[in-house]
Amino acid sequence: MHTHPFKLVTIIAEPVLESRLTSELRQLGATGWTVVEGRGEGSRGIHAADIPGVNIRIDSIVTPDVAERVVQHMATHYFAEYEVIAYVSDVAVIRSNKYVTQSRETR
Amino acid sequence: MHTHPFKLVTIIAEPVLESRLTSELRQLGATGWTVVEGRGEGSRGIHAADIPGVNIRIDSIVTPDVAERVVQHMATHYFAEYEVIAYVSDVAVIRSNKYVTQSRETR
Amino acid sequence: MHTHPFKLVTIIAEPVLESRLTSELRQLGATGWTVVEGRGEGSRGIHAADIPGVNIRIDSIVTPDVAERVVQHMATHYFAEYEVIAYVSDVAVIRSNKYVTQSRETR
Numbered sequence: 526m527h528t529h530p531f532k533l534v535t536i537i538a539e540p541v542l543e544s545r546l547t548s549e550l551r552q553l554g555a556t557g558w559t560v561v562e563g564r565g566e567g568s569r570g571i572h573a574a575d576i577p578g579v580n581i582r583i584d585s586i587v588t589p590d591v592a593e594r595v596v597q598h599m600a601t602h603y604f605a606e607y608e609v610i611a612y613v614s615d616v617a618v619i620r621s622n623k624y625v626t627q628s629r630e631t632r
Numbered sequence: 633m634h635t636h637p638f639k640l641v642t643i644i645a646e647p648v649l650e651s652r653l654t655s656e657l658r659q660l661g662a663t664g665w666t667v668v669e670g671r672g673e674g675s676r677g678i679h680a681a682d683i684p685g686v687n688i689r690i691d692s693i694v695t696p697d698v699a700e701r702v703v704q705h706m707a708t709h710y711f712a713e714y715e716v717i718a719y720v721s722d723v724a725v726i727r728s729n730k731y732v733t734q735s736r737e738t739r
Numbered sequence: 740m741h742t743h744p745f746k747l748v749t750i751i752a753e754p755v756l757e758s759r760l761t762s763e764l765r766q767l768g769a770t771g772w773t774v775v776e777g778r779g780e781g782s783r784g785i786h787a788a789d790i791p792g793v794n795i796r797i798d799s800i801v802t803p804d805v806a807e808r809v810v811q812h813m814a815t816h817y818f819a820e821y822e823v824i825a826y827v828s829d830v831a832v833i834r835s836n837k838y839v840t841q842s843r844e845t846r
Contacts, residue, residue, distance in 0.1 A: 559672035565773035666779035
């Protein structure tokens with residue numbers, strides 16, 4: 526089975542940012558994503574009263590170009606103001622055409 | 633600490649497919665998996681009424697051989713009919729014996 | 740965009756272990772983590788009455804050194820007694836300083 530090298534971009538953020546982030550992901554060229562809710566602690570330290578913070582985890586399979594744009598976008602627009610984490614890993618996918626934007630704008 | 637190279641297979645699918653998929657994973661040689669519920673959008677576009685679709689994410693650590701079989705199985709039996717995503721990444725595990733089928737059929 | 744190679748440590752365990760595990764992660768040098776709830780089956784076989792077991796998945800981005808310590812810790816303190824899975828994958832992160840302990844102990 527032939528697989529194709531793609532990037533998995535993972536973003537962990539406050540739930541209030543979900544629709545903004547997924548909208549931006551689409552604009553940056555992502556064609557799909559999954560959102561899972563979780564809780565956690567970030568590097569700014571323990572949350573008040575030891576209550577773990579609620580967050581969302583967004584996973585999106587994208588081309589290397591789109592991954593680069595997403596990472597750049599996160600660094601420019603989020604990292605100074607928000608407790609947001611973004612990381613990229615290598616994945617092998619089948620059906621690689623699912624993860625490439627096909628002039629979505631014109632539909 | 634000595635670790636062993638394995639594959640992490642991730643499948644994202646409609647919730648209705650969960651028991652079928654996990655049953656097939658077992659038949660294909662996976663010895664365990666985790667299922668997490670999420671929501672998301674796929675490459676077929678925005679869901680009706682802007683309601684994000686509910687999905688499940690299945691993660692399973694398997695040998696490269698089993699990963700190959702799972703990927704082949706997904707491509708053959710799911711990709712034409714279902715909005716299913718499958719991807720494979722490299723992971724290092726300890727206790728590698730946990731992820732290899734030990735004649736489960738004979739128990 | 741310059742990214743830095745880090746490790747993503749994933750631990751899958753019983754929910755009752757969450758606070759113990761995250762406390763130990765912090766002691767071992769992790770500066771943050773995300774916890775997601777799921778269900779699953781492990782290599783010890785099918786759960787009684789076909790009820791899938793509830794579990795938690797803890798993800799933490801750490802330096803290679805911390806990943807090594809966490810893996811060693813899991814092997815020493817959990818693998819004999821608990822149905823725990825731990826694996827490590829490579830990720831590229833921006834803002835690498837978020838994932839390095841900065842003398843947290845002295846705060």
